Amino acid sequence: xxxxxNKNIEKKKGPGRILIREExxxxxxxxxxxxxxxxxxxxxxIKAYKTEFPRPKPGVIVEENGYVSFALQCRxxxxxxxxxxCLTSAMHRDxxxxxxxCDADKCVxxxxxxxxxxxxxxxxxxxxxxVASKCDLCKGENVPVCxxxxxxxxxxxxx
Amino acid sequence: xxxxxxxxxxxxxxxxxxxxxxAIRSIDRAGVxxxxxxxxxxxxxxxxxxxxxxGKVSKDKLSFRGKDFYESNEIRLILDTKAVRIDTExxxxxxxxxxxxxxxxxxxxxxxxxxxxxxxxxxxxxxxxFTKLSDAEAIEKYVRxxxxxxxxxxxxxxxxxxxxxALVALHMSVTIVELAxxxxxxxxxxxxxxxxxxxxxxxxxxxxxxNTVEEIEGRAGEVKGVIFKNKEKVPADLVIIAxxxxxxxxxxxxxxxxxxxxxxxxxxxxxxxxxxxxxxxxCEAWDALLGINRTLAIWPLAVKQGLAAGYAMVGSxxxxxxxxxxxxxxxxxxxxxxxxxxxxxxxxxxxxxxYDKEKPLYRKIILQNNRIMGAIFVGDIxxxxxxxxxxxxxVDTASFKEHLLKDDFGLIRFPKEYRKYLIDKETVxx
Numbered sequence: 001x002x003x004x005x006n007k008n009i010e011k012k013k014g015p016g017r018i019l020i021r022e023e024x025x026x027x028x029x030x031x032x033x034x035x036x037x038x039x040x041x042x043x044x045x046i047k048a049y050k051t052e053f054p055r056p057k058p059g060v061i062v063e064e065n066g067y068v069s070f071a072l073q074c075r076x077x078x079x080x081x082x083x084x085x086c087l088t089s090a091m092h093r094d095x096x097x098x099x100x101x102c103d104a105d106k107c108v109x110x111x112x113x114x115x116x117x118x119x120x121x122x123x124x125x126x127x128x129x130x131v132a133s134k135c136d137l138c139k140g141e142n143v144p145v146c147x148x149x150x151x152x153x154x155x156x157x158x159x
Numbered sequence: 160x161x162x163x164x165x166x167x168x169x170x171x172x173x174x175x176x177x178x179x180x181x182a183i184r185s186i187d188r189a190g191v192x193x194x195x196x197x198x199x200x201x202x203x204x205x206x207x208x209x210x211x212x213x214g215k216v217s218k219d220k221l222s223f224r225g226k227d228f229y230e231s232n233e234i235r236l237i238l239d240t241k242a243v244r245i246d247t248e249x250x251x252x253x254x255x256x257x258x259x260x261x262x263x264x265x266x267x268x269x270x271x272x273x274x275x276x277x278x279x280x281x282x283x284x285x286x287x288x289f290t291k292l293s294d295a296e297a298i299e300k301y302v303r304x305x306x307x308x309x310x311x312x313x314x315x316x317x318x319x320x321x322x323x324x325a326l327v328a329l330h331m332s333v334t335i336v337e338l339a340x341x342x343x344x345x346x347x348x349x350x351x352x353x354x355x356x357x358x359x360x361x362x363x364x365x366x367x368x369x370n371t372v373e374e375i376e377g378r379a380g381e382v383k384g385v386i387f388k389n390k391e392k393v394p395a396d397l398v399i400i401a402x403x404x405x406x407x408x409x410x411x412x413x414x415x416x417x418x419x420x421x422x423x424x425x426x427x428x429x430x431x432x433x434x435x436x437x438x439x440x441x442c443e444a445w446d447a448l449l450g451i452n453r454t455l456a457i458w459p460l461a462v463k464q465g466l467a468a469g470y471a472m473v474g475s476x477x478x479x480x481x482x483x484x485x486x487x488x489x490x491x492x493x494x495x496x497x498x499x500x501x502x503x504x505x506x507x508x509x510x511x512x513x514y515d516k517e518k519p520l521y522r523k524i525i526l527q528n529n530r531i532m533g534a535i536f537v538g539d540i541x542x543x544x545x546x547x548x549x550x551x552x553x554v555d556t557a558s559f560k561e562h563l564l565k566d567d568f569g570l571i572r573f574p575k576e577y578r579k580y581l582i583d584k585e586t587v588x589x
Contacts (some may be wrong), residue, residue, distance in 0.1 A: 020582055063571040085459040087206045089223040108210055111540055115487040115496045118548025
């Protein structure tokens with residue numbers, strides 16, 4: 001009987017995952033540049049950096065210390081603390097891709113998500129309306145652009 | 160018996176109650192869920208009422224679950240109805256109008272109620288509390304129909320200051336009166352409080368500390384001013400009482416449910432009476448940092464507790480892992496985050512601090528045996544969650560302590576094994 005009750009609940013397929021291989025990262029920051037351009041209105045590198053307002057923030061953070069570096073983006077956690085902490089449900093799981101994304105329209109910039117993300121993977125974008133900004137796994141793309149443009153396969157995408 | 164649909168009843172239609180619904184429905188699609196709320200609305204996000212009053216968020220954007228939430232989850236909604244008492248023997252919830260709702264599993268998640276001191280004049284028109292949407296709507300209506308220029312906010316805690324911010328946006332000059340020696344004394348230390356106090360003064364607010372209101376004065380039934388403890392008279396067209404909230408527990412009085420300040424619960428959010436659970440601001444759940452049960456009225460924990468209660472009500476053994484104090488709030492345009500123990504008492508604590516008074520930027524980290532116990536960030540809160548994660552995982556920071564205060568602090572400073580574990584493991588829960 002219990003099985004019958006539960007038949008509607010199917011295990012949802014998780015989002016793709018970006019694996020980080022710090023041994024291969026050279027700290028070139030091409031991931032950062034490509035992410036920003038991809039999330040700009042014009043998708044033009046010069047305009048995206050120089051004239052667009054509000055300028056998007058890259059959803060990938062490059063951390064560096066001497067010879068060690070790596071590109072880090074939202075882990076799209078199964079048990080994402082940012083989803084629970086969001087006061088408005090702006091932070092939500094995309095129905096199609098299962099990625100954790102922020103609806104800028106609903107976001108009020110309370111930064112609860114930033115307080116609970118153990119990766120520090122959510123940024124404040126305060127240029128226009130205050131909104132939380134993060135990796136969306138490049139919805140619509142087969143492979144996120146940071147991964148596609150990494151010359152050293154220091155980040156790889158696992159679907 | 161197996162075929163019988165379980166009757167779940169939830170008192171309260173806010174954060175914890177909604178989370179419980181989602182947990183129950185993730186396992187049991189067939190049970191009957193009834194939600195009883197004394198408010199007339201579908202769900203709305205309480206922290207947003209200050210944004211609503213300030214005109215930053217419209218009423219239709221206050222809900223955190225869409226209109227179809229109740230329909231798609233097949234919820235029986237009993238709104239605008241007060242749960243009055245519980246008959247634990249008959250397993251019935253008795254509501255206003257003597258309406259009786261039978262339950263197999265009951266969740267108490269009615270949140271908190273504002274504390275109103277026995278002040279003369281508290282019943283005057285123009286005196287409000289500020290915890291519900293109806294409060295914000297009543298204030299908005301009063302402001303529109305009266306020429307309100309001066310306001311007094313009693314209480315310099317989070318609710319008082321968010322109310323102040325909204326009143327400032329409505330072009331009022333506000334006096335905040337606070338019993339302690341500074342605003343936000345619960346979560347902030349002296350330096351952090353002083354930054355916010357300076358910012359408040361810049362937007363034409365006065366902060367009066369070590370002080371309280373002794374009487375609210377009125378004329379023709381409307382508030383006209385307040386008299387402070389030091390006998391100073393302050394004119395006011397509007398008064399907001401925001402000295403704190405207490406758990407909403409009255410419906411369980413006279414039952415065997417154990418109550419301290421709030422309902423005492425175990426790690427399945429069970430109260431002391433079988434089949435009755437509690438979650439959110441009305442309960443005293445496990446504080447993982449202090450190692451005690453206490454009320455922690457914050458959104459993320461209300462969600463976690465609501466989920467844990469929902470799972471327990473269905474019979475799943477997922478536990479509530481406990482939580483700790485944390486808050487993120489922007490005041491006067493200054494972002495702030497406070498987590499864990501921020502005013503350590505006693506010995507054995509180490510404090511790391513950096514303060515740039517001009518900008519202002521403030522960062523404080525409290526350690527005990529090299530483990531982070533708390534942190535305060537004012538001005539720049541970027542990547543603050545990394546510290547929250549270190550508190551949660553009780554990480555020994557000895558090998559990277561000197562980097563904790565640096566602007567570029569990040570996962571790169573972690574021991575490689577911990578970094579790998581953090582990045583590659585599948586789930587995370589704070």
